[in-house]
Amino acid sequence: xxxxxxxxxxxxxxxxxxxxxxxxxxxxxxxxxxxxxxxxxxxxxxxxxxxxxxxxxxxxxxxxxxxxxxxxxxxxxxxxxxxxxxxxxxxxxxxxxxxxxxxxxxxxxxxxxxxxxxxxxxxxxxxxxxxxxxxxxxxxxxxxxxxxxxxxxxxxxxxxxxxxxxxxxxxxxxxxxxxxxxxxxxxxxxxxxxxxxxxxxxxxxxxxxxxxxxxxxxxxxxxxxxxx
Numbered sequence: 001x002x003x004x005x006x007x008x009x010x011x012x013x014x015x016x017x018x019x020x021x022x023x024x025x026x027x028x029x030x031x032x033x034x035x036x037x038x039x040x041x042x043x044x045x046x047x048x049x050x051x052x053x054x055x056x057x058x059x060x061x062x063x064x065x066x067x068x069x070x071x072x073x074x075x076x077x078x079x080x081x082x083x084x085x086x087x088x089x090x091x092x093x094x095x096x097x098x099x100x101x102x103x104x105x106x107x108x109x110x111x112x113x114x115x116x117x118x119x120x121x122x123x124x125x126x127x128x129x130x131x132x133x134x135x136x137x138x139x140x141x142x143x144x145x146x147x148x149x150x151x152x153x154x155x156x157x158x159x160x161x162x163x164x165x166x167x168x169x170x171x172x173x174x175x176x177x178x179x180x181x182x183x184x185x186x187x188x189x190x191x192x193x194x195x196x197x198x199x200x201x202x203x204x205x206x207x208x209x210x211x212x213x214x215x216x217x218x219x220x221x222x223x224x225x226x227x228x
Contacts (some may be wrong), residue, residue, distance in 0.1 A: 031151035057117030060150030071135035080123025146175035
């Protein structure tokens, strides 16, 4: 009986070990990405670039960019090489579905013609913002969220990375991937309109000064003539 118990225990441990190995071998690693935002500021504009730094091979990527619309206006966007390779679609030029893509900026990358995972890296896109005149002074953020990430498994079935969850048609949820900050200070907020206004003010000031000088000169000439 004791010998049978020992044999049974050995068989049980072997089965458990074998089962663990099989489970580990069949477990599928979820593909993932790392995206980083960088910024530059010049001439009253803010430029924010999304860079795909790490990529395990994906077949679909849904993103959301949040920014403060009281201090920024999105005026342009361009896609980089990585973004173009992943077949981008967004609402900037021609809204596909305003109900889905009305959030400040929601780009989607879905290379439907490629039945493989793409491991490209580099620039996804660059957003160009105007700093709004009259925006409240303070520090603001531009944040990037990964709302969904898809990849193809060995059987070529589409699988979603479970850690990225999105609700309300990509206007909420997801995982914050990166953030940049920018600061608004009264004189720092320079727009084309404020440049024009400044030019007008300077012109008036210069013109006014010239008029004063001319008036003084005329008055002096008249005074000299009267003295004679």
